[in-house]
Amino acid sequence: MVESRVTRILLRLGAGVTLAFIYVPLLIIGLYAFNRNVTQAWPIENYSTRWFSVAFHDEKVRDALKLSLLAALGATTVALVLGTLASMAVARYRFFGREVITFAVILPIALPGIVTGLALQATIIDVLGPLGVSFGLTTIIVGHATFCVVVVYNNVIARMRRTGGSLDEASADLGADNWQTFRYVMFPQMRTALLAGALLAFALSFDEVIVTIFTSGAQQTLPIWIFATLARPAQLPIVNVVALFVIVVSIIPVYFAQRLAGSSGLTGERPKQGAIAASIEAEP
């Protein structure tokens, strides 16, 4: 330990302040979900759970939830296929333009969402419209999948770089064909990385609003329902409940993804975190 005692105490203090800054707003919005009154004043005077049942029985909320789940499932599936294929190519081959692929995969989340959204909207109106495709679930999934690819890609490529290609070659030497190698050698190694990538892609899609507003037309996903309802003060208690629900739903997959692969999706996976990742590490 190089850091002095004082430094460490100051660091702990700084870390505490930042953590509080991150969590206090989430706690506050969580408390508001139990606010009995319609007005949003602080401090909350009466607590109750009455708005939970109101939100649960709200037809629009249910439809929006259904659409959000369908979109997230669709986008996750597409992202899994595309992200895995791209990461296999980049991790196992050297070819001209390899860097470009990494760049192209990152670009959809690096460029501001409004650019992606506007571009997709223009394309849907000008190109897909004449072909008979209109705004709806399909266009939402296409938009989401485009920026979900990167989280799958990051997770799988980190795992493939760590495991190396020698096992695949050994499998081929022992007479396995491509499918057998994938099924019995590569897939078991990648499984947790795939699951982590899928969970993160799901969370990303389930929460997305900036691009979705441009690709959904008149349809409402849950975040879009929230956005549209913010303008109606009388409905804010329901929004509070849905807000709490949405936070919990997107936090759970992230927790499991982290435990599975030590994965942030941003920084790829970190070695020696999580029991499963560690057990894989122990293999030759």
Added chain:
Amino acid sequence: MTSVPVVEPPPRESPGRRLSTFFFRHSRVRLGVLLALPLAWLVVVYFGSLFVLLLSSFWDTDPFTAEVVHDFTFENFRRIIETPVFRDVAWRTIQMAALVTVADAVLAFPIAYYMARVASPRTRDILVIAVLMPLWANYLVKAYAWRTILSEGGVINWALEPLGLHFDGYSTVGLWLVFTYLWLPFMILPIYAGLERVPTSFLEASADLGARSLTTFARVILPLAFPAVVAGSIFTFSLTLGDYIAPGLITNEQFIGTVIYNIRGEALPTAAAYSMVPIVVVITYLFVARKLRAFESL
């Protein structure tokens, strides 16, 4: 039990095996098969859309019907360059993005450092999850939470009231606070990853050579962690640049995102031309970041 050595018969020539042999001999073909789908998707869907956007920025709008007229013109670009409002808004947004990036870097460094070098492995794992979960929590909900917190009867003014103070939350300063909050985890994680890679022996060597902690920090840790800060800033900068929801919820002040969002209905070509501003800024930023080796810290 006695083990009998088994001699495997040579594999049968099934179509699957012949395909495998073919792919083994022609690894370029196998690469092509792997890349075909992801590339097709990215090129057709994503770059195709961006191309359509670029194309529509050269189109014209009928002043009476607000219909898009497919005539090639530089009018939109002339307008966004010559109209002071467009310039002011772009400049204000870039300043905001820079200020948010600085605030996030300052807030992120202590906790990232604590996670990477002070905390026990167990605490570190817990902290990684604690930082990660809010990153993925719904962006809109977080912005909405701040709208509630910053309001007249909200938590902040409730806390300031006994001190005789008042904070106008629905202002540019309030928005700066909200952006700083929203993108903070995007900054913490790359810095943490970067600091974790700094070998302890470097710090010990620095101390052995007589450097005090502050010198070690400024001349060893900071230069080594800088690419990671740049990696984090890609997110804080780019996300601020294109946001239209948080500004809309918090202030009446216009930013690049809100302008594009508001004019896209009646003047899509102008909106498309204006969206080239964040594209150019972010791509320039990405190239600089790559030169600074920030991509390895992503």
